[in-house]
Amino acid sequence: MTSVPSTSSQQPPQIVVLSAKEWLQKNLFNTWYNTLITLGISTLLFFMLTRFISWAFTLAKWSVIPANLPLFFVGRFPSDQYWRLWIMLGIISILSGITWGFLARNSRLLFSKNTLVTLGFVGILAVITPVPIIFRFLLIGMLLLLLAGAWGGKTIGNTQPKLGKWLPFSWFLLLIVCIWFIGGGLGLKVVQTNLWGGLMLTLLMSIVSILLSFPIGILLALGRQSGLPIIRILSTIYIEIIRGLPLITILFMGQVLLPLFLPEGTRPDRILRAIIGLTMFSSAYLAENIRGGLQAIPRGQTEAAKALGLNTPLVVSLIILPQALKVSIPSIVGQFISLFQDTTLLSIVGLVELLGMSRSILANPKFLGRYLEVYLFIGILYWIFCYAMSVASQKLEKQLNTEHK
Amino acid sequence: MTTNGDQKIPLWRDDRFWRIALQILVIVIVVSVFALLGGNLTRNLRQTGNNFGFDFLKTSAGFNILDSLIPYTPTDPYSRVLFAGLLNSLRVMFFGIILTTLLGIAVGVARFSDNWLLRQLSLIYVEIVRNTPLLLQLVFWYGIFVQFPLIKESLNIFNSIYLSKQGIFLPWPSGIQGIIGLGILVICAIAAFIVSKRRTKVMVERGESGQPQLITLGIIGIIALLTLTVGLNWQRPMFNPTTNTIEGGLRLTIEFTTLLVSLVVYTAAYIAEIVRAGIQSVPKGQWEAARSLGLKSGLVMQLVVFPQALRVIIPPLNSQYLNLAKNSSLAVAVAYADVYNVANTTFNQTGRAIEVMLIIMATYLTINLFISLGMNQLNRSVQLRER
Numbered sequence: 001m002t003s004v005p006s007t008s009s010q011q012p013p014q015i016v017v018l019s020a021k022e023w024l025q026k027n028l029f030n031t032w033y034n035t036l037i038t039l040g041i042s043t044l045l046f047f048m049l050t051r052f053i054s055w056a057f058t059l060a061k062w063s064v065i066p067a068n069l070p071l072f073f074v075g076r077f078p079s080d081q082y083w084r085l086w087i088m089l090g091i092i093s094i095l096s097g098i099t100w101g102f103l104a105r106n107s108r109l110l111f112s113k114n115t116l117v118t119l120g121f122v123g124i125l126a127v128i129t130p131v132p133i134i135f136r137f138l139l140i141g142m143l144l145l146l147l148a149g150a151w152g153g154k155t156i157g158n159t160q161p162k163l164g165k166w167l168p169f170s171w172f173l174l175l176i177v178c179i180w181f182i183g184g185g186l187g188l189k190v191v192q193t194n195l196w197g198g199l200m201l202t203l204l205m206s207i208v209s210i211l212l213s214f215p216i217g218i219l220l221a222l223g224r225q226s227g228l229p230i231i232r233i234l235s236t237i238y239i240e241i242i243r244g245l246p247l248i249t250i251l252f253m254g255q256v257l258l259p260l261f262l263p264e265g266t267r268p269d270r271i272l273r274a275i276i277g278l279t280m281f282s283s284a285y286l287a288e289n290i291r292g293g294l295q296a297i298p299r300g301q302t303e304a305a306k307a308l309g310l311n312t313p314l315v316v317s318l319i320i321l322p323q324a325l326k327v328s329i330p331s332i333v334g335q336f337i338s339l340f341q342d343t344t345l346l347s348i349v350g351l352v353e354l355l356g357m358s359r360s361i362l363a364n365p366k367f368l369g370r371y372l373e374v375y376l377f378i379g380i381l382y383w384i385f386c387y388a389m390s391v392a393s394q395k396l397e398k399q400l401n402t403e404h405k
Numbered sequence: 406m407t408t409n410g411d412q413k414i415p416l417w418r419d420d421r422f423w424r425i426a427l428q429i430l431v432i433v434i435v436v437s438v439f440a441l442l443g444g445n446l447t448r449n450l451r452q453t454g455n456n457f458g459f460d461f462l463k464t465s466a467g468f469n470i471l472d473s474l475i476p477y478t479p480t481d482p483y484s485r486v487l488f489a490g491l492l493n494s495l496r497v498m499f500f501g502i503i504l505t506t507l508l509g510i511a512v513g514v515a516r517f518s519d520n521w522l523l524r525q526l527s528l529i530y531v532e533i534v535r536n537t538p539l540l541l542q543l544v545f546w547y548g549i550f551v552q553f554p555l556i557k558e559s560l561n562i563f564n565s566i567y568l569s570k571q572g573i574f575l576p577w578p579s580g581i582q583g584i585i586g587l588g589i590l591v592i593c594a595i596a597a598f599i600v601s602k603r604r605t606k607v608m609v610e611r612g613e614s615g616q617p618q619l620i621t622l623g624i625i626g627i628i629a630l631l632t633l634t635v636g637l638n639w640q641r642p643m644f645n646p647t648t649n650t651i652e653g654g655l656r657l658t659i660e661f662t663t664l665l666v667s668l669v670v671y672t673a674a675y676i677a678e679i680v681r682a683g684i685q686s687v688p689k690g691q692w693e694a695a696r697s698l699g700l701k702s703g704l705v706m707q708l709v710v711f712p713q714a715l716r717v718i719i720p721p722l723n724s725q726y727l728n729l730a731k732n733s734s735l736a737v738a739v740a741y742a743d744v745y746n747v748a749n750t751t752f753n754q755t756g757r758a759i760e761v762m763l764i765i766m767a768t769y770l771t772i773n774l775f776i777s778l779g780m781n782q783l784n785r786s787v788q789l790r791e792r
Contacts, residue, residue, distance in 0.1 A: 027521035034520045041522050230428040234435065241766070244727075244773045246734035248745060249765050256758045260449050261442040312420070341538035348540075348738060355541055371548030379537050379545065386536035 055372075064370045065377050066130035068361050072378065075197015075352055077182075081189060085200070086138055088181040093142045095174055097149020098156070099167055103399075105157030119143065175207065193271045197352035199381065205271070205353065206340045209278035216279065217286030222316065224287065225294050235287070242284035247342055248349075251277040255349050274346050282339045289335055293328030294320065326400055333393035337386050354378050446759075453756070461755050462487070468750055470742035472658050483751050490747030491768060497664055497733045497743065498772070502726050504669045509676025509725075514706075516681045527677065534674035540735055543667040547739050550659045557649060565641045567651055573662055574642035577655035586637035593629040597622060605708065609700075660741035664733065672729045679721045683714035715787045723780035727773050734769075744768055 018026065028038045065072075074085060111119070126139035156163060182200065184190040196204070223235030242250065254277025259267050268276075297320055305315040325332075347356030358374045361367055367374075416422050450457065462484040469479045473489045474496065515527040534542070551570065554560060559569030567574040578586055604618035642654030687710045695709040696702070736743035745765060752761040 027519070030519060034518075037518075037520050038522050041526060045526075228424055228428050231431055234431065241770070244731075244770045245766060246731040246745065246769060248734045248737065249762070249769070252749070252765075253762060256752070257762060260758060261445050263445050264449060264452065337536075344538040344540040345735075348735075355538070355544070359544070369552075371552075372545070375541060375545045375548055379541055382538055382541060383533065383536045387532070390536070 060373050061370060062373055064361070064367045064373050068367075069129075069131060071198060071357055071361060072354065072381075073198050074200045075357055076195045077191060077197070077200070078189075078195065081184075081191060084181045084184075084188065088178050089142055090145055091174060091177070093145040094149040095170060097146040097151075098153035099171075100146075101150035101153025101155075102157040102164055102167060104150075105154050105161070119147075175211070179204070193269050196271065198357045199354050201271075201351065202340070202343050202353040205275060205278065205343050205346065205351075206336070209275055209282055210336050210339055212275070212279045213281075213283035213286055216283035217290055218321070220283060220287035221290035221294060224291055239284045239287050242281060243288070247277075247281050248345055250281045251345060251349050253277065254280070270351065274349065274351055278339065278343070278346075281342075282335060285335050285338075286332065289328050289331040290324060292331060293324035293326075296327045297323050329400065330393055330397050333389060333396075337389050340385065340389070341382065354381065450759075455756060457759060459760055461757055461760070466751070466754075468754070470747065471740075472661055472742055483755075486747055487744065487751065487764065490742055490744040493661075493741070494733055494736075494743040494745075494768075495772075497661070497668065497736070497741075498730045501665055501668045501672070501729050501733065504665070505672040505676060505725075505729060506722075508669060508673035510680050512673060512677035513680025513684070516677070517684060531674045531677055534671055535678075539667065539671045539732055540738060542671055543663065543735055543738055546667045547659075547663045550663050553659070556644075556651060559644070559651070561644075565654075567642055567644070569651070570659065571651075572659055573657045574651050575655045575657070576639045576641045577653075578637040579640035579653070580638055582636070582638040583640075586632050589632045589636065590629060593625050593632070597625045597629075600625065605704070609704075609708070658741075660736070660739045663739050664736050664741050664743075668729055668732055671732070672725055675725050675728075676722060679718055679725065680714070683716075683718035684710060686717045687713045712787065716789060719780060719784045719787060723777060723784070726776050726780065730772050730776060731769065 029035045070077075070079065070082075074082075077085065123140065123143055126143060127136055129136065129139065180186060180188070182191065182196060182204070183193070220235045220239060223231045224239060226232055226235075251274060254273045255270070258273050258276065262268070301319055301323065302315055305319040310318065343353055344355040346353050347359060350356075352360060355378065358378050362371060362374060463482050465480050466483045466486045467479050468486070470477065470486060470489060470493075472493055474492045475485075475489055477485060477489050512527045512530060515523050518524055553568050553570050556567075556569045556571045559567045559571075561567045565576045578584075600618050600621050604615045604622070607613045607618070608615040640653045642651045642656075644651050691709055691713065692705060695705040700708065733743055734745040737746040737749060740746070748761050748765050752758055755761075
């Protein structure tokens with residue numbers, strides 16, 4: 001009998017179920033000072049919440065939000081061209097669905113309980129959003145496209161998993177198509193860049209700047225780590241100066257100084273100048289994130305690759321960089337989130353992205369003094385995007401963690 | 406072809422050659438880009454008729470600023486208004502760094518509280534603040550503060566704190582007695598710090614009761630309390646109905662308060678996460694070992710865990726201080742006269758883009774350098790000294 005391991009030691013510890021009273025006793029009122037803290041915080045929360053609720057339902061005039069929804073989302077984009085944006089959103093929905101389905105191809109359930117609840121919530125939101133009825137149908141349509149894409153992506157992923165490497169390429173292609181849809185030309189009516197605005201401009205600016213700063217950041221990180229003194233010094237100077245300056249001064253540099261350094265008569269577009277400023281800024285920060293990843297790779301990797309006869313460029317591009325980038329994904333996503341937030345500074349140099357649009361709405365005499373309603377609304381928008389990104393980054397980190405632990 | 410030549414590596418496969426060639430190539434590219442840009446610059450400057458130079462700093466600025474620590478009138482030269490802006494920036498950075506550290510550590514430690522409500526509250530605070538842009542928070546606070554009433558019907562708390570559109574008025578020590586009082590308070594704080602350190606030392610090392618030190622601490626506390634209540638010669642702000650102003654006390658403008666509050670609230674959320682990560686990085690065994698030696702949980706934190714956590718905390722804390730210093734340039738969004746805002750106005754009036762940019766760059770890089778130097782010094786003092 002002794003050879004048989006006793007079953008009791010194999011069982012997980014018992015889960016203690018506390019009654020509501022015990023839970024309160026343990027978590028809120030276990031000592032006299034915790035009781036004090038609990039009471040203090042509850043009183044404070046009670047006062048704040050009651051004041052907030054009474055403000056939200058009596059004093060606040062929420063009509064400023066639905067009246068300006070198109071402005072918040074797409075700025076002063078001509079309304080007879082909205083169909084282009086809807087087509088664009090449709091394509092984005094399908095492709096994100098496919099990507100999602102493809103990434104989740106090995107999981108048992110595509111639609112887990114949490115996903116279904118989220119989707120249902122988004123669906124209800126789409127129905128109750130105070131916009132013309134046709135837009136509600138379009139929003140539901142986008143949701144259906146997303147679901148169809150997810151189902152299709154999972155099917156494709158299970159039958160032909162090799163197609164996955166085309167996904168990043170198709171996203172890149174989609175970005176170019178998006179810029180064409182927004183800007184026009186090539187058969188579409190041209191929409192001047194001063195009409196681009198709102199959330200659309202925020203997203204466009206942050207995506208384009210991060211994509212541009214990515215290769216520059218990698219080069220700078222490699223340069224800072226390189227054994228060639230001149231390249232190392234130049235990269236270090238660039239990184240340290242840019243990181244020492246506030247973003248607003250770099251945007252100022254982009255808007256004011258750039259035209260001075262260019263040949264006479266060339267005045268790049270305002271948006272282009274802002275993108276150059278943002279790219280200069282975020283490439284320095286990305287370089288430091290990637291450098292962290294580079295430093296995490298053991299020397300043995302380089303030495304082993306050299307011993308196999310690879311030359312330096314091959315060692316870097318095949319062995320070191322892929323590992324370093326994987327390590328630095330969390331900090332790169334963090335950088336992307338902060339760049340997304342930093343695009344608000346463009347409103348100071350006169351671009352009407354989401355915050356700039358809100359400020360110009362508030363300048364309208366009709367909506368004077370409606371600060372809190374507008375800022376709460378766009379605050380929630382920013383929060384949803386940033387929170388979603390940080391959750392996605394944590395998931396990605398877990399998925400890419402191939403170390404055997 | 407000699408036999409020797411056969412063994413030579415061809416030039417294009419020689420690593421040494423490429424190392425030198427690559428560096429020369431980079432120098433050539435950088436120099437030619439700079440030459441091209443510089444050439445364009447001189448041509449463009451000649452076109453506008455502005456010669457490079459800092460002479461404009463001596464001319465009269467002609468614009469007024471709201472907040473100034475030094476006497477300033479619009480007839481003063483640009484150099485003086487820039488200096489006033491610099492002082493304003495430094496004021497925000499100084500108080501910002503102190504307040505954000507206090508709030509950040511408090512919120513970070515609250516994550517380990519055994520009070521469920523406090524833990525959740527600090528989690529919610531961090532999640533909300535870190536996922537919304539700073540500039541949005543800034544204009545949000547400004548939106549709240551500008552809705553304060555006019556000075557006539559200003560909100561007053563116990564007749565000593567006034568909240569109004571024109572500013573926030575607080576009681577403040579006044580006169581020579583106030584300065585002496587402040588001096589006594591500083592001495593008391595230093596003495597209390599030394600005594601309490603000594604108390605922990607004798608209690609931990611010699612197992613003594615620490616009673617005499619406790620009594621000393623009590624006496625210091627009483628002296629400090631007396632100084633605080635009567636010795637400082639507090640001056641309360643008073644509302645004067647005839648001139649419709651509030652006189653006396655300390656006046657914080659709405660712009661300064663907005664900037665300070667939003668910087669502190671924003672940066673503290675990041676510091677809270679840094680503190681949390683630092684405390685979590687201390688192995689559990691350290692807690693358990695310290696407890697098994699008989700230390701109470703407050704002392705465990707103070708003597709064992711926090712000193713070790715500091716090693717992890719200080720380097721990222723440095724970059725948060727730098728961020729706070731840089732983010733203070735967002736003052737321009739609420740028209741607070743910080744150095745960037747003043748420089749921006751100077752540029753708009755004089756058109757001296759290059760010179761103004763150089764001044765801004767020099768200012769921020771110097772400030773960053775000093776913060777980093779200070780933090781590195783601090784870092785060295787807490788670092789692990791290995792044999």
